[in-house]
Amino acid sequence: MMRALRFTIATAFLIAVPWIVAATVPGQQRYVLHVLIFTALYGALALSYDLVVGHVGSLSLAHPAFFGIGAYTAALLATEARWPFAAALPAGIAMAGLVALAVGVPMFRLTEHSFAMGTLGFALVAQIVATNWVDFTRGPLCVTGIPKPQLGSLRIATLPGFYWTGLAAVGLVGLLYHGLTTFRLGRAFHAVRDNETLASAASIDPLKYRMLAFVIGGAVAGGVGTLYVSYVGVLCPGELAVSLSVNLLVMLFLGGVGSLRGVLVGSVAFTALPEILRMAPTWRMVIYGLLLLIIVIRAPDGFEGVIRRRSRA
């Protein structure tokens, strides 16, 4: 009862944010809402990544590629073929999911390090293709003029509109994440992650569940990519950079791998940090690198781990 009440209040609060921001920081509205939109998108992306890394235990570095594939699919369909958003979004999701399926089959034949390297190689190749296939992707010239989403008579063009879209996205992804990681399916994922040999002895097919997490995670990443380009309006090959994997890993480990709340906390902290630190991108990456290094060595359970230890003590 209490839980449902708290949840309702929190949701109402989150929906009311644009008005709260307008009332509290009128001069900074645009900036704050922009940061919140990015936080929501990153949150959804991080959750999709955590399905693969946190719940099935596969250290994939291919996620930027799936994000990019969804983004490019939607961007090109919208600009070249004039597809409406309602069609471009599922197309982006489907394309990313299909590529994840195609790539996953050979990748999962590799073990551990090789898998990580193989997925990294795929991500690098995806970036190379995006940069060099100029005829198709415009390469470094970028895809421009991506239209804002139009759903029937509803046009999402304002910052609050995008904020609510982002909120809905992270909410839906969160719901999906929760459904996939609890009950029997969650048990199967975790069995594969924690003891693959024993999982096999329990009749659980490790490959099937790894692929399931990988494809769903990739498809969702593609969806987030679609939303991203609809908001930003421009898409360049740099969006597929490997550093996105690093950013996602920081979010996951900062907040707590394998935990819905943890990953969301990590995403918020990660997106809010640069605003607090307010420094040049290169310095930011140095800090992130060091942060990731320290966290993964000293506190690999992240924020959630700290909470858990406090509650036990």
Next chain:
Amino acid sequence: MSDLLEQLLHGLTLGSLYAMVATGLALMFGVVRLINFAHGEFYMLGGYAFWYAYAELGLPYPVAGLAAAAAMGVFGLAYERGVIRTILARTWHVQLIATLATSITLTNLAILVFGTQPKEVPTTLSSTIVDLGGVRMAWQRPLVLVAAVIIFAGLEWFVTRAKLGKAMRAMSQNREACAVVGVDVQRVALATFGLSAALAGGAAALVSPLFNIFPDVGALLTLKAFAAVIVGGFGYVKGAIAAAFLIGLAESLAAGYVSYAYKDAIAFVFMVAVLLVRPQGLFGRRIGI
């Protein structure tokens, strides 16, 4: 025909580079079972060290080269002591993420210190093009190949004759037995990192006159070196060397005859192809370096 020979020579040069870097990676994996994601950065930093010694300090080429290798050797020791030692006992996820984080940190630090503009360090051997019966080349290229061969021969002598080298080989075959018998496992691990880093630094000194130095050079290099290690059969140094040369040649031929833009994808495609057909690598799984 001369075109083909030029491509082959380029391929052998690339192969030598990849082989030297892959050897370090294979050594580290063989001896301490750790994949160093930041290995490409050893090469990158070695390149900058060489540039500093040769172009800024004006040291003669061989001295500058050795200085770069030595500087990276020291860096490798510090890296083992500072980062690696804390993650050796942890799971491979932690190791991978920690070394990946190090890679990103080093790359961006390099951007801050040296800027993104590539540094050019031409030497007399690399900038003078000679014509040998239709084949145009710089003497630096055969130099790289010869130097690589000498280095590999030296390495082979080291692991078969030198005490430390033999300890490295023993550790790669059976670490527990080594600890029992009294081998100083920590010292051997330390030495392995120093050696691997020095190899990368030396490679940078040899190859930088031909290919420029820039902060991002490490990422692709790590991937290609790793591809060689996997294809060669994880931790088997000779296999990694052979695979590295194959990758170098394939890349050069692809760049020349198929498509220049996608040449970097070759190593990856080659790796995946081999792994699908023969997951244990071209030469099968061997134990030991």
Next chain:
Amino acid sequence: MALLEVRGLTKRFLGITAVDAVDVSIEAGELVSLIGPNGSGKTTLFNCVTGYMAPDTGRVLFHGRDVTGVAAHRIARLGVGRTFQLVSVFPRLSALENLLTFLQQHQEESVLARLVRAPRVRRYEAAAVERARMLLDSVGLGARADAPAGSLSYGQRKLLAFAAALMPDPGLVLLDEPAAAVNPTMINQMKEQILGLHGQGKTVLLVEHNMDVVMDISERVIVLDHGQKIAEGSPEAVRRDPKVIEAYFGR
């Protein structure tokens, strides 16, 4: 028709022939022990039979059906339960959840039914929990049902792994060194459990080094040395077999 049949199974790696043309035939309801000096290929044989390794040559037949090279999870699904030499549990799950994990693939309701928590689904799950508790009680872990498996002692984890393997009611049970590294009380408990399985009509094949256990409970003993089967027969016959004595003490 034998329940489990292994014909001419050979497995080589890294230049060593771990299992060399071994033939094994086990009838339903038998209690058979597989013994031999260290490195004689027992666990490798187990791994080939249960799908963790594919043999180089030879066949594995379960209920007359060829399962050579079939993946481990599918062989488990056919009704083969096993434990591992290095005790293996899901450390982050409770003892009860460990057991439930072993049953879930055998529960056949559709995703939709599960989503709406149809009454049939709830009955299945209640039955699963009941069975799990019963098995935990039978191995003496009833009180620790909700404890994380990682917090249990080595002996307790061994019993947990044993109970988990039995959860889907397998017809064939393979136990890899059930009496290893545990105290004498536990060993007796293990012996009783294994005899209990035998009493239920299950077919049991165990790898074991503890000769007292082997001689005590086995109906038949198979001896491997250097990958080859060197003897087979009743415990007494095998104990007196000169080849077996030589394998263990000869060198």
